[in-house]
Structures are given as C-alpha cells and as structure tokens.
Amino acid sequence: MALFRRRSGGDGSSGRSGWGFGRAARSKQVPTLDPTLGDPRLGELLRLAEAAVAGGAAGWAALRAELAALDDQADLTRVIDLVTDTEGLERTLDAALAADPADALTLLVSGARQVAWAWEARTGARAQHVSEEQWKLFGERLEKAEEQLLEVAEREPGWLAPWYFLQVSGRGASLGHDVVRARFDAAVRRYPFHRASYTQQLQQTCRKWGGSHEQMHAFARSSMLAAPVGSRLAELVVLAHLEHWLDLEPGEDSRYLSSRQVVADLREAYERSVGHPGYQREPGWQGAHNTFAMALAMVGEKFYARRLFEELDDAVTEFPWQYLDRDPVAAFTRLRDSCAR
Structure with a gap:
C-alpha cells in the first residue's frame, strides 16, 4: 500500500x-x-480583531461587545482561540487593560493572545533549531499568559476558557504532567467532554512532551x-x-x-x-x-x-x-x- x-x-x-x-x-x-470554515460570523469577528489592532480602543470595544454576547463557554473559547492569532492584538489589549484593569474578559483575551504570541516566537521548528532569543521571548510571553489567565480563573471561577488556555501555556512552560492534568480536569468539570481540552491533554501525553x-x-x-x-x-x-x-x-x-x-x-x-x-x-x-x-x-x-x-x-x-x-x-x-x- x-x-x-x-x-x-x-x-x-x-x-x-x-x-x-x-x-x-x-x-x-x-x-x-x-x-472561519465558511462561517460569516467568524469572518466578521476576525475583521473586528484586525480593526481593533488598527483602531485601538474603539476597535477593541466593538470586538469585546461581540465576545461578551457569546453565551456558550465552548463557543467563546473557540472564538478567542481564533481571534487571538491576529498579529499586533497584544498592543491593543495592553492599552485596554491599562484603561480598565478590572475587566476580566479583556484580561482573558490578553492571556490567550500571550499564549499564541509565545508560540509565534518559538515557531514550529525542532527544539534544537530554536534560537536563544526565541526561547527567551517564548518564556517571557508564557509567564505573562500564566499570570493573566490564573487571575481570570480566580475572578471568574465558572469560566472554561482560562483553564483551556492554561493547558497550552503549562505545557509550553514545562510545568509537568500533574499541573497540566489538573488544569484539564478543571476545564472538563466546567464543560464535560470539551473536545479542545481533550486534544490538549492528548498532546501532554505524547512522547515529545514527556509522555509515552x-x-x-x-x-x-x-x-x-x-x-x-x-x-x-x-x-x-x-x-x-x-x-x-x-x-x-x-x-x-x-x-x-x-x-x-x-x-x-x-x-x-x-x-x-x-x-x-x-x-x-x-x-x-x-x-x-x-x-x-x-x-x-x-x-x-x-x-x-x-x-x-x-x-x-x-x-x-x-x-x-x-x-x-x-x-x-x-x-x-x-x-x-x-x-x-
């Protein structure tokens, strides 16, 4: 064959x-x-994310309103995962948090963006081909992500999204199987059979991440x-x-x-x-x-x-x-x- x-x-x-x-x-x-897989709603949200980068506070306010209107926690997590791939969004989110540090949703999106931004620095190259500077940026961004996402989890104990993104940051930061498993368990307690969280835990069990x-x-x-x-x-x-x-x-x-x-x-x-x-x-x-x-x-x-x-x-x-x-x-x-x- x-x-x-x-x-x-x-x-x-x-x-x-x-x-x-x-x-x-x-x-x-x-x-x-x-x-967007042909979903016009997701296409509009990506356009709003790009507008947030270009338009600052006003652009972010429009995107934030759309995110706040999402009732389903899995849907919100999926959408945040998509829009936080937008280049430059971290600057807009930093400014928004400086203006309103008490806003848990902005903090959540910022933490998710830091996770995506960290992986952008590391790239998908094999570890031996990642430069010292890339590792440094990777670590710094993951550290900020961890701080922000853990704060969101404390402020909003019922939310799924921080625990999903903490699985990704925890694996990247090499926090160990027990820590990442606890985060997976926290995610599925809030949303049973959350497929994206299961795929993150599957990654954690892979041999390349210390499993078998x-x-x-x-x-x-x-x-x-x-x-x-x-x-x-x-x-x-x-x-x-x-x-x-x-x-x-x-x-x-x-x-x-x-x-x-x-x-x-x-x-x-x-x-x-x-x-x-x-x-x-x-x-x-x-x-x-x-x-x-x-x-x-x-x-x-x-x-x-x-x-x-x-x-x-x-x-x-x-x-x-x-x-x-x-x-x-x-x-x-x-x-x-x-x-x-």
Missing part, C-alpha cells in the same frame, strides 16, 4: 491543534483554506469509550495514531500506519463518531472530517474517506494536512483525488 510521506521539518509542537459518492472528486470548486505512546493511546481510547457514541472525542484515537506515525522512522512509520490494528482502530473511531447516525455537527465539525479523511485515505480506506471528502465539499483545514505538505490544500487535493479512483 502506497502511503503519502509526511514532510520533513517542524516537530508539530505549535501547541497550539445520508452519504453520496464522487462529488468531491468532480467538484467545480477549488479547495480552500479558510480559518502507551500513555497517549490509553488516554485516547478511554476518552472515546467514556464519551457518548456519536461524540467527536473518538477523533482522539485518530490523532494518537497520527502522532505515533510522526514519531517513527521512514519505513517503520508506513508499516505502523498500515497495520491491521491501526486500521481497525481508525474504522472503530469512525463508526463511533463522524460515521455514526447520532453524530451531530457542532461548530468546527470540518476539523474532525479533515482528520478522519486524511487518516482513512492514507491507510487505503477509500470507501469511508470518499464519504468524508464529499461532505467537506473542499473545505480544507490546515491541520492535519500540514504534516504531509507545506501547502495543506495540495495535500488535501492529492488524497481526495486518490480516493476517487
């Missing part, structure tokens, strides 16, 4: 991660990489089985196998991914989540579809992968396709087309 080779380069450390047939292959659309393959797979499987059938948490099993594959040497990685056990695990995860009649498409559902489509196509499960590519209708997410190509759209297109044959 010919598997697509992963690209060389970074180690993936950027903390930051009815059916029909055939229409994907014949689609007249060009596959697109859109961080056994620990990682055990966490992924136990999480899948503990969740209701039809839950997106079964995606963790796929992510764990992709992480394991990435950690292996050429040749060994292909043998691993094409093994009977891995293929069986991928099928089971598919049937318990995106392929289950009870699966509900929550906001950002395209992410799981992209992950399953890539993994299933790579192991030759074209029947299932075709279904997913069709449902996606050429909506590409950067993750996990960047593992295969610096151009995620190119990787998506190659595998999509290979499943049409």
Whole structure:
C-alpha cells in the first residue's frame, strides 16, 4: 500500500491543534483554506480583531461587545482561540487593560493572545533549531499568559476558557504532567467532554512532551469509550495514531500506519463518531472530517474517506494536512483525488 510521506521539518509542537459518492472528486470548486470554515460570523469577528489592532480602543470595544454576547463557554473559547492569532492584538489589549484593569474578559483575551504570541516566537521548528532569543521571548510571553489567565480563573471561577488556555501555556512552560492534568480536569468539570481540552491533554501525553505512546493511546481510547457514541472525542484515537506515525522512522512509520490494528482502530473511531447516525455537527465539525479523511485515505480506506471528502465539499483545514505538505490544500487535493479512483 502506497502511503503519502509526511514532510520533513517542524516537530508539530505549535501547541497550539445520508452519504453520496464522487462529488468531491468532480467538484467545480477549488479547495480552500479558510480559518472561519465558511462561517460569516467568524469572518466578521476576525475583521473586528484586525480593526481593533488598527483602531485601538474603539476597535477593541466593538470586538469585546461581540465576545461578551457569546453565551456558550465552548463557543467563546473557540472564538478567542481564533481571534487571538491576529498579529499586533497584544498592543491593543495592553492599552485596554491599562484603561480598565478590572475587566476580566479583556484580561482573558490578553492571556490567550500571550499564549499564541509565545508560540509565534518559538515557531514550529525542532527544539534544537530554536534560537536563544526565541526561547527567551517564548518564556517571557508564557509567564505573562500564566499570570493573566490564573487571575481570570480566580475572578471568574465558572469560566472554561482560562483553564483551556492554561493547558497550552503549562505545557509550553514545562510545568509537568500533574499541573497540566489538573488544569484539564478543571476545564472538563466546567464543560464535560470539551473536545479542545481533550486534544490538549492528548498532546501532554505524547512522547515529545514527556509522555509515552502507551500513555497517549490509553488516554485516547478511554476518552472515546467514556464519551457518548456519536461524540467527536473518538477523533482522539485518530490523532494518537497520527502522532505515533510522526514519531517513527521512514519505513517503520508506513508499516505502523498500515497495520491491521491501526486500521481497525481508525474504522472503530469512525463508526463511533463522524460515521455514526447520532453524530451531530457542532461548530468546527470540518476539523474532525479533515482528520478522519486524511487518516482513512492514507491507510487505503477509500470507501469511508470518499464519504468524508464529499461532505467537506473542499473545505480544507490546515491541520492535519500540514504534516504531509507545506501547502495543506495540495495535500488535501492529492488524497481526495486518490480516493476517487
């Protein structure tokens, strides 16, 4: 079985991660990489974030009002995670906090931005290729993030978001498995089965972060089985196998991914989540579809992968396709087309 080779380069450390047939292959659309996944509301929020950088206090006030109107804690966390990738937003937030240091929402967004900004300094390069200056900036920004997010968690004990972002900062700051696990537990107490928090904890169990393959797979499987059938948490099993594959040497990685056990695990995860009649498409559902489509196509499960590519209708997410190509759209297109044959 010919598997697509992963690209060389970074180690993936950027903390930051009815059916029909055939229409994907014949689609007249060009596959697109859109961080909003076609959601006009998210597009507007990103425009407001850019306006906040350009317009200062007035721009931030408009964005803050939209964030404050979000009732669902998981939705708020997802939106903050998206808008805090906006370059320069940290300056606007510093000014807003100087004007109103008691505003917990501004402090939360500032802490989240510091986390994203820290990973921008570190980059996705392997540790040995990160300069001393990059490590210094990484540490300084994570330290500020920790201070701000812990203060928000104390002020607003019911909020999910600070505990989600504290998982990312804690891993980057090497605070240890017990600390990051406690933060994960705090997040899911506030929002059971919060998928994004589960993916952060999965990262913490990876070998590259001081865990092990056994620990990682055990966490992924136990999480899948503990969740209701039809839950997106079964995606963790796929992510764990992709992480394991990435950690292996050429040749060994292909043998691993094409093994009977891995293929069986991928099928089971598919049937318990995106392929289950009870699966509900929550906001950002395209992410799981992209992950399953890539993994299933790579192991030759074209029947299932075709279904997913069709449902996606050429909506590409950067993750996990960047593992295969610096151009995620190119990787998506190659595998999509290979499943049409």
